[in-house]
Amino acid sequence: MSFTRRAGRPPVDTRARLDAIFRAVTLKAPGGGRGAWRQLPSGFGKPDTVSRTYRRWARANLWARLLTEVACPSCPPVLRRLTYVICCAFRRAIRVMGIRAIILARRLRLFSALPAPSTLVYDRDLSETLSAILPNALDRLRAEPGWRPPKGFIRAVDGLMRFALGRRPRRRMEPA
Template identity: 40%
Template sequence: MPHLPHSPRLTPPRPWTRLSDSEWAALLPYLLHRSPQGRPIPELRARMDAIFHIACTQAPWREVPGAYGKPDTIARYFRRLTHAGLWPRLLEALAEAGPAHPLRAIEYFILRAARRAHRILGHRFLLLIRRIGLRTALPGPPWLLPDPLLSETLARLPFPVRLLAGRAPKSRCKAWFSSLSRLLRDAGGRARIPRSVRLAWA
């Protein structure tokens, strides 16, 4: 079970660089080493450099530098990793890793790449991100995204017991139902988050 931090946090940005030997050694056990046909994948390290490069620059896959291989090949490998559960496993590993662990050095790269996986992995992935608290992996500001943890938020909302007995002041009832309405709205998130907001999100 991953360690849950005391409060959610944002990971400081780090400019993209190629993986160092220690970073690559820490990442390698989590990856898919063979193609669907069973052949060893050549230039695996270059593929991950390309994935992290695109994730950190927010560029489309077609802008993968030619030195790292064909953009379609890189994008397909990213999707394979995503369907294989790489990003949830890495997030859980980060939650358990100590401050000196080599994965910590590429935490920002991993979280930025994980943002691209949320459309494939859906709400359960957002739930994992919120529970672990690595907010940089979220694809936008938390208050604009669906909140699968609504039940925990509701548990912290003081319920006016007198409301049940019909003795609560109308103003108190109105305020409570207003809070409940906001929570239900927040649970669904925004139908569309403006691109400018997503790009500005750390």
């Protein structure tokens, strides 16, 4: 059996790297919002190395697995005490993990893991509900030419669709 080696050295202390990541994801920028990796104090290592490890672990779904674990009722108390920093790490990894990360945080009801207030973030469940309503209304329009939707129906559906799609969260919208 042959193993392929990755470029670079393996981390000397994984716990220290995890501590550095947790410190970096909880940093705030001076003007508000999320802090940059370069703000990481030098005692935690090189910011580029820490951020590279963080992204590697995000692509490996580590943050999603940890978030799922802390949402579980049988989560060990030691891990449950880390919920805040795990939510911060997950929130920052949403750009790497994509829309499935937002759906996971919503379904687990861990709204602090979302990159903005939950009313501003994409809601797949609401989108699926609305996608079932619209074809029914169109079918009825075709079947009964004299039928008109109730007053305000189109506006209400339009508003709900905009709400379901959410807005692109900005860094300053992140919860503290």
